[in-house]
Amino acid sequence: MTERIWLSAYPAGVPADIDPDQDAATASIAAMLTDSFVQHADRTACSMMGITLTYRQVDDLSQTLGRYLQGLGLQPGDRVAVMLPNVLQFPVAVAAILRMGLVLVTINPLYTPRELAHQLTDSGARAIVILENFAACLQSCLATTPVQHIVLCAMGDLLGPIRGRVVNAIVRHLKKRVPPYRLPGAVRFNSALRQAKAAGVLPTLPTLPPLPTIKPDDLAVLQYTGGTTGVAKGAMLWQRHLAANVLQAQAWLQPALVKLPHGEQITVVCALPLYHVFAITVAMLLSIRLGGLLVLIPDPRNLTAMLSDLAGRRVHIFPAVNTLFDKLACHPEFDQVSWRSLLVSPGGGAPVQRAVAELWRARTGCAICEGYGLSETSPLAIVNPVTATDYTGLIGLPLPGTWGKLLDDSGHEVAQGQPGEIAIRGPQVMAGYWQHPDETAQVMTPDGYFKTGDMGMMDERGYFKMLDRKKDMILVNGFNVYPAEIEQLLMQLDGVQDCVCIGLSDTKGGESVKLVIVPSHPRLTEACVRAFCQQNLVYYKQPRVIEFAASLPKTPLGKVTRHTLRSPPSLSP
Numbered sequence: 001m002t003e004r005i006w007l008s009a010y011p012a013g014v015p016a017d018i019d020p021d022q023d024a025a026t027a028s029i030a031a032m033l034t035d036s037f038v039q040h041a042d043r044t045a046c047s048m049m050g051i052t053l054t055y056r057q058v059d060d061l062s063q064t065l066g067r068y069l070q071g072l073g074l075q076p077g078d079r080v081a082v083m084l085p086n087v088l089q090f091p092v093a094v095a096a097i098l099r100m101g102l103v104l105v106t107i108n109p110l111y112t113p114r115e116l117a118h119q120l121t122d123s124g125a126r127a128i129v130i131l132e133n134f135a136a137c138l139q140s141c142l143a144t145t146p147v148q149h150i151v152l153c154a155m156g157d158l159l160g161p162i163r164g165r166v167v168n169a170i171v172r173h174l175k176k177r178v179p180p181y182r183l184p185g186a187v188r189f190n191s192a193l194r195q196a197k198a199a200g201v202l203p204t205l206p207t208l209p210p211l212p213t214i215k216p217d218d219l220a221v222l223q224y225t226g227g228t229t230g231v232a233k234g235a236m237l238w239q240r241h242l243a244a245n246v247l248q249a250q251a252w253l254q255p256a257l258v259k260l261p262h263g264e265q266i267t268v269v270c271a272l273p274l275y276h277v278f279a280i281t282v283a284m285l286l287s288i289r290l291g292g293l294l295v296l297i298p299d300p301r302n303l304t305a306m307l308s309d310l311a312g313r314r315v316h317i318f319p320a321v322n323t324l325f326d327k328l329a330c331h332p333e334f335d336q337v338s339w340r341s342l343l344v345s346p347g348g349g350a351p352v353q354r355a356v357a358e359l360w361r362a363r364t365g366c367a368i369c370e371g372y373g374l375s376e377t378s379p380l381a382i383v384n385p386v387t388a389t390d391y392t393g394l395i396g397l398p399l400p401g402t403w404g405k406l407l408d409d410s411g412h413e414v415a416q417g418q419p420g421e422i423a424i425r426g427p428q429v430m431a432g433y434w435q436h437p438d439e440t441a442q443v444m445t446p447d448g449y450f451k452t453g454d455m456g457m458m459d460e461r462g463y464f465k466m467l468d469r470k471k472d473m474i475l476v477n478g479f480n481v482y483p484a485e486i487e488q489l490l491m492q493l494d495g496v497q498d499c500v501c502i503g504l505s506d507t508k509g510g511e512s513v514k515l516v517i518v519p520s521h522p523r524l525t526e527a528c529v530r531a532f533c534q535q536n537l538v539y540y541k542q543p544r545v546i547e548f549a550a551s552l553p554k555t556p557l558g559k560v561t562r563h564t565l566r567s568p569p570s571l572s573p
Contacts, residue, residue, distance in 0.1 A: 006397040006462025028239035040291035048296040062095035068196040076101030081128040083107040088158040101212040106275040117141035135181035150186035216240035225375040234434035244427035245378035266292035271300040314341040321349040321478040342366035349478025357391040378428040402426035423449035474503030495524030515543035
């Protein structure tokens, strides 16, 4: 593609390109964080359950935690895992890791021991910051991982001495959310901070050693994603990739941001899980860049508690997935929040339905701004203009500095208006897959485009439309589920002769997992299969539908024809 035809569709004020290298404060995500901490020191940076931290406090806490990690012998480039929900320790830990030149590895707190062990082992993580609620899971697999150091968090760590103790007592004893565990050598989060301070590394002391020199091309994050092989692999995101994507998001949102009343601090709600790169970039990092207030929602499934926490606030940016937009808009207490102050509602993770988009706009006055991205693109790549008001079903235009094209199976660009595989090039595109050069070579073109595996079309204005997934990936409530992983796991269960996993469309516009099994003996039951899946798979990977069949439909070459299993008749014998 010799020209970016989509530039003519850009809203006024949005630049064609961004240049992270024009300013030292934007060349790396570590520099961007430090710059915001200094610029907005006296502003409130984040809030959870009514407790707030200022930018100065996040700065001090992250430097102190970073010094503690340094004191453990961790060097720039070492990987540190974070297994936390949306709590105050999350932005502190992320800032500590990134500013010390360490590599962040975010982990889904709901992972089973098998899934956790793979990610810790594959990344080579030497340390982990984990909530005590998930400590039993870590205990189950710790011996098989390279983890040497554990920082153990509790929900009440940063909520103050009185409220913190109350919250911890409720979580541990009343709600019984902390299963018994034993992790000898683990150090409590607050104790780690005290140890660092006692060692004389308070940020205010003149003897504080300088922060490590961090270069834009230093590895910052291993963002794990699945693949057609079923093996989760880490997308290598450099410091510059994340910084560029934040700048791209800021530039793209500018037509909405200019509507913020003069002198009013922008409020960003983070109900999406922060272990997901969409939430890290579009909520946390963007909020810090803008000097905003990040409202952390620890349990987005508790809509009543969320709405109560947001009551009376003027909410400006609310990123979410289709199901959350829908459930919130239908909640009886929805109107206690000042939704009319919304400037933009970024939608991603899964396609936004027309009915949901129209309902949300009717209830809030703000259209959902649907976009498209992947872990490999930090994640934002293609987004609808924030000035759009009508639902179109399109995923939007390539962001500033981003190039998009459509490829055929031979890797050649297709003609205008023809379907093809979406390919992305830009400053936010990953460096490759961690320790998987072969898979990196499969998805990167010689001219620097990342082949997404998703099929799409582009119209004459440069707008992209998502058609289908070239891969067999299943999208469950915004989470990627890869059939190969489930199939490989189920083949380890006694009584399974053959199996296949497919996605079924559900009534909410997403998908659910269907598992078809060819049993080797009649003793294998659905209850047995479900118990095995619950033990080894996070909830969204677990099959909603389980069927038994005498055989699976296959091509003459032995490949399962998955499309024949997505509709009746049932194959059950």
